[in-house]
Amino acid sequence: MKNKNYTKTAYLSLIGLLVIALVGVGLLLSGAVFAKPNGDEAAPASPFLKEDANTQSGPAAYTAEAGGVWMQLSDLKVSSAQLSFKLCYEVPFESDWAADRMALIAGERELRDQYATMLLEGMTQVEGRSVQCTLNRFQLPAGISFADARIVIERIATSAPEQPDCEAAQQKLLQSGVPIRFTCQHGEYSFGFEVLEKPAEMSELEARSVVSDAFHDVITGPWVFEVSMEQ
Amino acid sequence: MSSKIYLLIIFIGAIMVLGIGVLTVEAATCSGSGCNGLNPNSTGCDATAIRLYSTTSNGAFIELRKSTECSTFWARTTNVSGINKYANATLKYYYYTASSAPIGNGEKVYSAQRYSADGAGMYACGMVSNSPINSMVYSPCVP
Numbered sequence: 001m002k003n004k005n006y007t008k009t010a011y012l013s014l015i016g017l018l019v020i021a022l023v024g025v026g027l028l029l030s031g032a033v034f035a036k037p038n039g040d041e042a043a044p045a046s047p048f049l050k051e052d053a054n055t056q057s058g059p060a061a062y063t064a065e066a067g068g069v070w071m072q073l074s075d076l077k078v079s080s081a082q083l084s085f086k087l088c089y090e091v092p093f094e095s096d097w098a099a100d101r102m103a104l105i106a107g108e109r110e111l112r113d114q115y116a117t118m119l120l121e122g123m124t125q126v127e128g129r130s131v132q133c134t135l136n137r138f139q140l141p142a143g144i145s146f147a148d149a150r151i152v153i154e155r156i157a158t159s160a161p162e163q164p165d166c167e168a169a170q171q172k173l174l175q176s177g178v179p180i181r182f183t184c185q186h187g188e189y190s191f192g193f194e195v196l197e198k199p200a201e202m203s204e205l206e207a208r209s210v211v212s213d214a215f216h217d218v219i220t221g222p223w224v225f226e227v228s229m230e231q
Numbered sequence: 232m233s234s235k236i237y238l239l240i241i242f243i244g245a246i247m248v249l250g251i252g253v254l255t256v257e258a259a260t261c262s263g264s265g266c267n268g269l270n271p272n273s274t275g276c277d278a279t280a281i282r283l284y285s286t287t288s289n290g291a292f293i294e295l296r297k298s299t300e301c302s303t304f305w306a307r308t309t310n311v312s313g314i315n316k317y318a319n320a321t322l323k324y325y326y327y328t329a330s331s332a333p334i335g336n337g338e339k340v341y342s343a344q345r346y347s348a349d350g351a352g353m354y355a356c357g358m359v360s361n362s363p364i365n366s367m368v369y370s371p372c373v374p
Contacts (some may be wrong), residue, residue, distance in 0.1 A: 048374045051291055095279035118285035159282035162272045162341055189270060189328040192338040205313055205336060212337035
């Protein structure tokens with residue numbers, strides 16, 4: 001009787017170990033990376049958003065949907081030198097999603113490159129949706145008016161790794177029917193690539209842009225927010 | 232019967248130890264200030280990299296990158312000017328990487344990494360130029 005119990009315990013231990021081993025090997029084969037959770041981490045203190053005596057706040061929030069992604073723009077503030085706002089995206093998976101191309105169109109003026117973004121780490125809940133958020137700011141030229149203004153988020157994207165998986169990117173292009181072939185140059189502190197084949201009608205710059213996009217995830221909008229304000 | 236079970240348990244245990252060993256190899260090879268001055272890619276810290284801050288300035292896309300596993304920070308500059316240019320990525324006051332030749336559109340250089348518990352004092356600066364940039368760059372920067 002005692003020996004029977006001993007054998008039963010041994011079998012149960014064996015099954016338990018087998019399950020743990022299978023889970024471990026499964027995670028290993030799936031290429032899982034174990035990172036500590038970052039949802040509760042605060043972003044580093046920074047002078048990212050500046051306010052002054054002339055800072056005005058916009059309406060509570062705006063929403064837009066495009067490319068299957070819901071987006072909210074909130075905390076809109078305009079000071080004499082800066083326009084800032086928060087963007088939250090309902091993205092398909094957690095990563096470092098941020099606006100990849102955006103424009104501030106105010107009357108006849110269009111600002112494209114004068115912006116910066118700051119990732120708010122981790123996922124959060126907005127209007128019952130699980131979202132990822134960024135703070136964003138545009139540097140403003142003197143005399144700009146927001147009587148007729150809109151912010152256009154053309155696309156959002158994750159960032160590419162330091163040394164992307166070129167084989168996977170090449171497969172991604174082929175599976176999308178894009179006839180571009182390229183090779184990668186992995187440097188010690190650099191990453192480059194060379195386009196080997198491309199359609200004749202496509203410029204080298206366009207082909208390089210397509211290859212660059214294959215190294216990360218991109219969702220194309222546009223998401224348009226009318227943000228006209230009286231000043 | 233029981234000796235066979237023992238052998239099986241030892242065998243499965245060995246597989247688990249081996250698996251954990253391989254996973255450890257895949258994790259970062261440095262921690263804390265021991266990562267200072269090291270390559271984020273060769274240390275494996277870049278496996279959990281995120282773009283914390285970014286901006287575009289005069290054809291350079293500048294990022295302050297963070298490894299959530301190593302709690303390290305580094306700068307990365309991507310040439311988005313549309314033409315081949317020299318590039319520089321500087322983690323302000325600490326490290327910089329300058330390309331030895333012009334790099335193509337979409338190509339990147341990145342600096343060595345620096346440990347910081349909260350990221351305070353970490354600034355990524357960078358630029359692209361028609362001439363080599365073999366020193367630290369102090370503007371433009373993020374944040």
